[in-house]
Amino acid sequence: MKKILLAFATMLLIVCVSVQSSQAQLKRFSIGPFVETGFPTGKFSDTHKTGYGIGLGADVKLIAGLTAVGSVSYYQFISKSGSGVPDAKVIPIRLGLRYKLISILYVKVEGGTAQFTGDYNNGVGALVAPGVGIRLLGLDVEAKYEAWFKSNTHGFFGLKAGYNF
Template structure:
């Protein structure tokens, strides 16, 4: 997984350098940091608290209204203490590195719809390994400010899902 992460980082760096030098005037490419909060649903809400994350996102305009998007981040969901018939036990925290790729479609003016897919690298004691993810969302982008509401599901040994709020700024 480390090689995949390094390859993705190198790919994003190459895109950043080439897009900034060759198309800076067209503003077809943007990159920027984001923060997000995740509110677990289903069984995931029984075992984990509200999650928080940070990351870096990038996008490239393709044709009128359609944009290719990608991001890499880190999400942390604290584990809860579960009382199972008088025997309490602690659920380990979920530490996840999601790598997302997808498409965003501008519905009108500042409103967009987005769908992303990718991988979720679980680290630490909770569900260690790689799983798939899907994340549809809807958001508003005004100048460089981007605010999105989404539903994200990770698939590895079951489904870990959450409703999320994401805010970022693209340069």
């Protein structure tokens, strides 16, 4: 009787795993939170320290290896003391494409708008953000360069980590 129960439990486990993996392959949409860190470059680094952000991203698989991506976040770069400029508070809205090079490695390019809020450079600017990342199961880690264009360029190298459901 124990052998029959063990065989039945093993078969049930195999069926559950195969059903789960087939559902994961059919999943075409995911959404999840992320955190970001940005290291300013150029003139932006003269006036601001490292920035931090939080956001929500989503993606939809299109064809083999190609995925449409989008995100909205809130970013804040603290001004350096003595720089005489206020903190940079920005709401970037990005849309783009991600292409899977190999099973977990991808390249991505995004474009969109950067809504500057507060006293620093108030208004809307454009943005571009190419990057490269690794996605394993739901965990997504990306290195990127992002540039916001409004009256001058606000560029930074960034690291992004998130989880997609």
